[in-house]
Amino acid sequence: MAPTAETRRSRRPGTALTTWLRRALSTARAGFPLAAALRGVVALALPLLLGLWTGHMVPAVFAGIGALWGVGQDGSSPYRLRMQRLLAVGLAGALGLLIGELALRSGHTAAVAGCLVSTAVVGGLISLRGPVLSVTGMHLLLGTTVGSGIAVSGSWWQPPVALLSGVLLVTFLSTSPWLWRRHRIESDSVRAVYRTAAQALTAVGTPHAEAARRSMTLALNDAHDVLAPDLAAATRHRPEDSDTGRLLDALRLAVRLGEVVSALVWEGRPLPPGVADLPMQMAERLLPAGRSTATGPDLLPAEKAVPERDLRSPAVRALVELCGTADAEAGADVVLSVPARPRPGRTVRLRYAVLLSACVLVAHISAVLLHGPRGYWLPMTVAFIYKPDFGPVLRRAVHRCVGTVVGVAATGAVALVTGNTPYALIGTVAVFGALMAVGVRHHYAVATTGLTGIVFVLVDLLGDHRTLYGTRILDTTLAAAIVLAANFLLWPDSAGSWAAAQTEAALIAVRRYRDLAPSATSARRQTLRRAAYRRLADARRAAAQARAEPLPRKRTLPDWEATITAAEQVCDAVTAEVLANTAGSAGDHAGRARRPRQQRDARHRQSGP
Incomplete structure (x- = not known):
């Protein structure tokens, strides 16, 4: 089915710019996450201050890297889920850092490439199996890229432990409000x-x-x-x-x-x-x-x-x-249940893992050819960009490039003003940490701006004082090009196939609701209805993501939105019909529910205070 006129209009550059500006304004009105920004300031500045005062700057920098990744996952979800996600980030990042560090210390270039490809395969296989496993796989790969790209002296166990301590600091700051605002x-x-x-x-x-x-x-x-x-x-x-x-x-x-x-x-x-x-x-x-x-x-x-x-x-x-x-x-007659969302099959996960590992390998080889050994920025950027479960890959790549350019410019301006004194650098990290905490909730480009500035300062505190502004922009652009080429040349229908699968799953759920609801019990009817509407919402989200990806010439996507809208109307019609047929029994239930409460109130008034 061909796209509607409204869909075709939404692809015009002027309309796209207007939509982006409207979203930016709505984001600005959404409110400033002050608590998250303060957590970003404390989590990133405290380890560096302790390292400066004690003279142990290398462990402090790795603790800062852990805090950086923790702030990147410090969302607004419930405290229990937040703790699970942050602990997964800390453990996976520390394990990946240990793997990469041991490969680098072995002195064999093939060992570094092998561990990068291996962790990319593992991370890709588990990333599409759920939100917690998604961040676990990504940070396993991120830890490996950092460990194999930054050479440090001292005991092999210190950097992973320091990184884990930085994540644990963010975990403590993020979940401690549970004590006074539990629910x-x-x-x-x-x-x-x-x-x-x-x-x-x-x-x-x-x-x-x-x-x-x-x-x-x-x-x-x-x-x-x-x-x-x-x-x-x-x-x-x-x-x-x-x-x-x-x-x-x-x-x-x-x-x-x-x-x-x-x-x-x-x-x-x-x-x-x-x-x-x-x-x-x-x-x-x-x-x-x-x-x-x-x-x-x-x-x-x-x-x-x-x-x-x-x-x-x-x-x-x-x-x-x-x-x-x-x-x-x-x-009382409603059975609350969360239907399992459809996840990509084994073939999709394997294909994504292979493409991700290939992108990481190409990025690593490019980094070695351009910068020699320990070129971690290119594969690290690939790991950040190639996350189709986080949103459209093209949009993520563009926002990554824009955020890197702005972050490089901001870092250069700060360096000119402050002169790179230690306390000025730590203050810069604190400001960029707050910016990243805001970007995590509102815009990926803003989060990338904060991350870029923080990484520049952390590398400088490790003793690498090279001017890498142009190099970082080049590496980010090259990493984005590698990911986009792999995704759109080798797997151009990935988003469209997922949208089609989600739409089909939604239609199946709608048919079940339509066929079974009239004769189902109240509890069963509610379960069927919620499953249908949830599937439709997931399908609409997948269709929007597929629309945001570029298409080959002479190819149009089906009008999934029209199908989903029609299915929603079917659900609404079934709901209205079933509710009309059960109106009498609902009234009887309401009367029965009201009488016991009235009797309890009467007994309470008779017994007195």
């Missing part, structure tokens, strides 16, 4: 579902309704992922932590709310203003903004927010009844 991230993710549901209800009957419903779907997917460890524990035993139980109850109710909102979006009739306030009322009841043990405000009678004539809609009645029973019992 803040999980609570915010669940609250976001109710907020996007309210926005979707506001947009019902307008051209923006489907986009608002997609935002609610993404919020539900994110809340499922954030609470995945708690969901796995809850399947084995009831959570002892009351906060965890409250969050899971709120998420169960949010799943039912998502069903109702999808039905209302399909009906398309504008809703009274008070209806859009109901989701946030439910959130305040289940997730009070104060202490987790506090009791939320009493809900206003939902019927007063909806005129009698609007109650003829089954979806509106279901929303009113759901709001009137906004407690743990209302979502």
Whole structure:
């Protein structure tokens, strides 16, 4: 199927520039991650200061490299997942550094090339198997490139231990807020579902309704992922932590709310203003903004927010009844489960591993020919760029080149002003560390700018005072060219094939929901619906990534977006039909859920304080 006119317009240079500027402005409005920036400053400056004061600068620099990689993975995910990712980075990086260092100390050029290719194969094979394994594979290769490219004296075990200590410092700084804000991230993710549901209800009957419903779907997917460890524990035993139980109850109710909102979006009739306030009322009841043990405000009678004539809609009645029973019992029939996302098959992983290792080998040979031994920048840049699971390869390569140029210019300007005194260099590292922490959350080019400046300073502190500004730009450009040539000449259909596979998986999930939902139990219906919408969101993301990659001449991509949109509309229609058929039983369930609570309140009033 040929691309739509809108898709063709989006490929025009002027439209692309406008889109980029719009995204940049929205990023600027997203807020400055002050805590992450401060962590970047402390994590990168502290090891270097300690090395300067104690006279052990070499271990301090390797601790700074570990802190650099830790800051690069210091995201905003829950503390448990954040710790898993950072520990994987530290262990993989230290192991790779040890492998590369031992190969370099052997004195054989073939040993260095062999360990680079071997770790690239291993890293490529595991990188496409999940987010934690992805960063594990990349940092195993990064550690090997640094270890085989930077010669240091002293004991062989000191650099890996120092690097691991730098990552552990970032881990401590990143996860220590768990002590006083343990469930803040999980609570915010669940609250976001109710907020996007309210926005979707506001947009019902307008051209923006489907986009608002997609935002609610993404919020539900994110809340499922954030609470995945708690969901796995809850399947084995009831959570002892009351906060965890409250969050899971709120998420169960949010799943039912998502069903109702999808039905209302399909009906398309504008809703009274008070209806859009109901989701946030439910959130305040289940997730009070104060202490987790506090009791939320009493809900206003939902019927007063909806005129009698609007109650003829089954979806509106279901929303009113759901709001009137906004407690743990209302979502008791929802089985929370995170469907496993489809992952690339063995053939795809093997092909990626072979191409990655070939790129690393070509980069290593190019570095030896251009700069002699210990040319680590070229293979290191290849490891950073060739990560198709992190986003479009072309965009990543371009952002890498732009960030390197800006970083080189900034580093040169700072060197002219400060004169390369030790404390000035450490201050420069601190500033670039904050910049990198911001870029990790907002823009890859900004993160690359910070990383480039930090690496320049760390190498200078190791005693390499060569002027490498032009060399680094040349190496980055060459590494980007190697990756792009391998990806688009040898595997041009990689992103398109993945988008086609994701779309097919989504259509299968939609058919299952369409065929099984009318006769399924409530719990089974919710599971089928969530799986279908999640698959559709994944397919839309894969299609957008495929669109961002260049295409050979005389080739067009199928219009996956139109197919996905039609499938979403099918899901909305099935949801509305099933909800209409079960409206009577839903009312009976609401009455049964309301009576026990009223009886408990009556007994409490009779017993007194």
